[in-house]
Amino acid sequence: MKDFAALFTQIDQTTKTSVKTEALAAFFRKANDEDKLWCIALFSGRRPKRAVTTTQLREWAAERAEVPLWLLEESYPIVGDLAETIALLLPEGGETSNESLSFWVKELIALSQVDLDARKPRILAAWDRLDATERFLFNKLITGGFRVGVSQKLMTRALALATGQDEAVLALKLMGGWTPQTTSYHALIEADSPDADASRPYPFYLAHPLESAPDELAAPQDWQAEWKWDGIRGQLILRDGAQYLWSRGEELITDRFPEFARTVDFLPPGTVLDGEIVTWDGAAPMGFSTLQPRIGRKTVPKKLLKEAPVILLAYDLLEVGGEDLRDRPLHERRARLDTLLQDIPPEAAVRPSPVIRFEDWQSLADTRDTARAARAEGLMLKRLSSPYQIGRKKGDWWKWKLDPLTVDAVMIYAQQGHGRRAGLFTDFTFAVWKGNELVPFTKAYSGLTDAEFGQITTWVRKNTLERFGPVRRVSPEHVFEIAFEGIQASPRHKSGIALRFPRMARWRHDKPPQEANTLKDLQDMLALYG
């Protein structure tokens, strides 16, 4: 476990991706096959079956640390992580262990097969033999959620560095339902994978935000406009009778979206589409909040598949009949895309993202104002003559997003953050006026600078009127401009509304609380944009 703990410390101490990648690659060059396999497994979201419940862990740790359980429970939200809380609480064990990562993982697997009574002494013995960092990692293996700033993508890149294999090939090898118990490092990584080439994606071309009106882009007839959708950017690849879906982070997400399994029946092999994955109600996207539960899941329950089906709104054609089209101008790629998709049936889960016709920039600006009604975030502008470039090349693709909606609101409750924000008041509840009463309508957590969070924290400490557990009611003095992307009716909320992606845009030091907005203002917005 020492090597793995050292790796973790290196990764945890840096924010630089290159340093993380190099540290992981060094681990992959040095570790034995079994440790490598478990390392890959952990950083791709696989973990051993839970050997003990978190309730048991808490009880045993409190007992070992000789503190009452409630004190552990109170410490947990401040530390922000149960595995860490326990690691910090436990007294020094006094022993050491030179056993490997896979030894401890296998110990946990073995534990899940023995009697409940036999588990406690073995967990306590493990704690005694591990140092602080090792304990934290050991606890993490039990509690799960092994997120330590290493994405599967980063891990794959490190593995590519260490093995000399192509990253995309490795990404493909790591797909699917394997576990370290069902495979070996050799079988998973070193053996050949015949379909690797078939799955390889093209690098995505990314748009830049348009800061002002598009007038300076000159002639409107040189540009194509589309809706800017609020989904996940995706590249759908159909080659050799199989389909592969890549996200913009160049992560292979085929398994998460079984909707596309049938595209091979409707589109010819050698086709690559670029577009946006959105949840679809049959006529329009259902909004990002419905897509969210789908993103993190490797397997999708039937119910979710029914409630939140996805489609690809395709807007570019990168390959057709196996021919790379990226050097062809956009207008040609688009025409061939439209031809390709013109007769495609709904069950293919692929549709063309419509092109928006416009005469001049003013009429396009008017269209942009209706984006919310179209369930879009704004517009995309793409130069008709442009090739499909690589990465964030400026000049040919622009995103022209809607300005967020804003409302001035009074802060009435504050709560401390946890994890990265422990010790700071960062979670606030905001209210608007209804007559003389302040009605809470939203929470917001982000948007202020660290200095501002520090300032408001000091203020909250001095201006607490009442405490309800971790929540403090503060005197209603400060006004913040709350920006948000959308507004919906919500019977669950006292105010009757719910906001999409609210954040603090500005601290309005200049505004007294009396001048904050009213509930009526919000209701008017709801009528207009809801």
Next chain:
Amino acid sequence: MADPLLTFTDRGIYCPRGDFYIDPWRPVDRAVITHGHSDHARPGHRAYLATHQALPVMRHRLGEITAQGLDYGETLDIGGVTVSLHPAGHIPGSAQVRVEHRGEVWVVSGDYKTTPDGLCEDFEPVQCQHFVTECTFGLPVFKWKPQAEVAGELNAWWAEQAAQGGFAMLGAYSLGKAQRLLHMLDPGIGPILTHGAVEATNEILRGQGYDLPMTEQVTPDMDVKSRTGALIIAPPSALGSQWARRFKGASTGFASGWMRLRGVRRRRSTDRGFVVSDHADWDGLLEAIKSTMAENIYPTHGYTDIFARYLNEIGYTARVVPTEFGGDEDDQETAA
């Protein structure tokens, strides 16, 4: 029952019989000050009382003040109340305030740590019936390693940068933490450079006879290249600033008790976090409280609610006292 010797008002901790305040946060006539940190020593009082050791820094920070100095352990009669100051082990010159009248004894801890750091006056337990204690780190997850161990980590990090011809830049508060770290450093590794705010305090403390290694203040025309391998100590606010940019590629570190928490370490986004605090950890707090023999405990700044609940559970009579300490400097990871 007679009125208590100390009361808690919205100006600060008050002794009605002696008509003085301890670390008040609004201007008063007479203030007894535990130490020079700005949440404890505030401007605007008519008269100040503190240890001789604390006064030079207070004068530097507060400007012209009317102040009287006391030796540690020396007693002063204020309106029939006996007042004395005792080492708190927090920063050079820091004190606990002992207040006595007819056998009723209160001690106000100010900020304190119980383990010696080799630089400031060692904490000294003072028996009393009523103990007003800070509890900045009043949770059992806060436990400090021995100073020598952390000094080893610190010097190893510095030596690593020096070996590569780079710089190590350490963020630390200009009063207290900076000097404590200086004291922990191994000057054999390379030159030690300081930001002006840190050096100003160094000068004062050196003048008082505190033992600090040789340092050199960074000036605008300094030839930085000739000082590769240096460790630079600067206030946390200077770390990301224009000032820091001359030390290209410097590895950054930060030293605070909060660095014990991974989440806080990550939020600071410095390269290294060192767990060094001038406040008592969980065991230190409990040990200090026990050694006062007091039954009545008044936790002030920190995790007061949780700490008081625990104290009540193990047999003390604890009552949380809201104060305006904290929110500044050493005990506030947010201000950095």
